[in-house]
Amino acid sequence: MSLTDLDLPTIWAFIVAFAVFAYVVLDGFDLGVALLFPFCPERHDRDVMMNSVAPVWDGNETWLVLGGGGLFAAFPLAYAVLMPALYAPLIAMLLGLVLRGVAFEFRWRTERARPVWDIAFTGGSLVAALGQGVALGAMLQGVMVSGRAYAGGWWDWLSAFSLLTGAAVVCGYALLGATWLIMKTGGELQIRALKLARPLALGTLGFIVAVSLATPFLEAAYWQRWFAWPGIVLTAPVPLAVAAVALFLLRSLADAHDYKPFVLSLVLFFLCFVGLGVSIWPNVVPGRISIWQAAAPHESQVFVLAGTAILIPIILTYTAYAYWVFRGKVDPEHGYH
């Protein structure tokens, strides 16, 4: 079978979805760690928290560029429609990421201004997480399209639903951050992370239920997809799996387990991502533009696929190796002076 026989838009949809998911969970936990700064005022704790993500945040964030770049390369029409539609939340997210990104570097170069960069670190991360969640909600609720362009206004993204998804993502990232800290730290800080993780887990589950209940009412198509017979046979396992994972997660927190809460939180995110995929597929702009309508010409998709097929596995290997090297607890006796 040659490359021409494969359905390239489908392959690319999965590649872009993979990049976005990798970004969400990877940057999710390091954004989440920053979100917990206000609950850990001790300088020493903050140093350890930052050092627990310092070796990997840079690589994590690059998945965002890869997701955006992949969308641009493979589905330029979707990129051209979605970016203006999600203008304000995306710009806010980018500015938030700038602030928190430099905070990693600048915080260690100053004694006097350290509190300022701590605020930039948390504030930037909060804005970034909120922006991502709002953008998700704005995309799900549908954007106005006319011809080949976005046709809505520049406040269309703002709705009760998008604020709900915004809050949900903030809560979910904080859960990832807290469970990451449970896995990576010890002593007082670990106990504090554990205390934070329980309400965050319950909050995240509450948001998942709320968003799941609201989504089918946004568009008839979502309702059809989730509840019409016989599709329900395929879709029903998703919420059932969420319920099962939620139980395991709460139990692992009750047992104060080391790494299980983080892994189960990742699984929870994965199931939510699958749920989103079920709602949207095979569209790339929900309810408006399918992956085949948005796809770049065959020659473009093949050209990038060649490089992607070689480089992404190498990048993944590196990333896995870096995480392997940095496995285990952060040593609180190192990394600060």
Place this chain on the structure above:
Amino acid sequence: MAHLDAVLLARAQFAFTMGFHIVFPAFSIGLASYLAVLEGLWLVTGRQVYLDLFKYWLKIFAVGFAMGVVSGVVMSYQFGTNWSGFSDKAGPIVGPLMAYEVMSAFFLEAGFLGVMLFGMGRVGKGLHYLATLLVAAGTLFSAFWILTVNSWMQTPAGYATNAQGQFVPADWWAIVFSPSFPYRFVHMVLAAYLTTGLVVGAVGAWHLLRGRREHEGVRVMFGMAMGLVLVVAPLQIFAGDAHGLNTLEHQPAKVMAMEGHFESHPNGAPLVLFGLPDQDAATVRYKVEVPKLSSLILKHSLDAPLAGLDSVPRENWPPVPVVFWSFRIMVGLGFLMLGLGLFGLLARLKGKLCDWRTLHLYALAMGPAGFVAVLAGWTTTEVGRQPFTVYGVLRTADSVSPLGAPAVAGSLAAFAAIYLAVFAAGMFYILRLMSAPPHLGERGPSPAEPVRTAGLAPGPAITPGHGLQPGE
């Protein structure tokens, strides 16, 4: 009119975010190569001074690179947020090229940067040098792909148009190596080298002026920088001239704006040195010109005819005053760089390289000249491409996102506020690093600081679980 304002604001936003971003890659490209040279010299000669200088500049490289990364993330979204018309129509060609840039930058970041920054002493010398070389190569690779995008927008080739009005690839080779690409790539890489050389020279000059010539590192870095400027400045003037001739062939209106030629000159065109271009009146006021010199430079003949903007429909004119002035700033700085190189040569021949205060003051003043020239040069070529985003085939007005002017103005204000604060702080930290001279036994990036994506090099900030201890 409201639409026009949104276009102008979108252009201002792109120029602002891009202008801030380009400064850091320009510096990183040159500095990465300089670091490779320093480490190579250390490995070959075994002299401590090269290692000290390597570690000294490595710390500065780390801060600059971080700012390049965060401002770069913004750029990958600017195309979609503010230029959705362009993204839809040119996406099938520009998107893949950008994706290659992202992947090559990612490849570099995920792997070798960490080894280069924190791996010395933890991995073997050979492996560390390999990492440094790959980082240097990676910055050039990134520049390669970004310049393919820009060059294709300037001199589009190898494309067809489909039923949806999109530009689609017909010949990738022709797209990647579009007619202006080789010239632009050489011009930009030399500019990056010059920029870094001038910064290194200015830092050396600063410490010499402060009476720190007993530091061997100060003398060596100043001498190396003056040598680089001496060699690269003339090469750059030559490359710039070739690039200009290429532009004359493919984008004549841009050259007309650069030259301030509103009228055609059938019997040899004058070189306008200075003047005040008046776009509405289509004339250059108070001009100082040298007869027939422009024809000599551009056509290598005194009497060669040169067409002016009067031969171009007015709606296709670029904004002449901006192009005219930014071009003169770039060229003027280029010749000042040449002068610095020659002055440095004279001092070297007399054995006074570390003594002449005038030379040191000159070199110090030229420290930011590379950045200014890079920005002026990019302004010349980008504003000179107007009123098109893809030259001759896609108008800027048709490229912009369907957004209200207040949305674009609001985001521009937010970018300005945050960038100015963040990059002022970054510059402050970099200048503070530069204000100390390189010491004997210079330390690298402090192991107490957080380790970024460290790939093969486990940082001491985090103790690996079992085994795999550094140096084992």
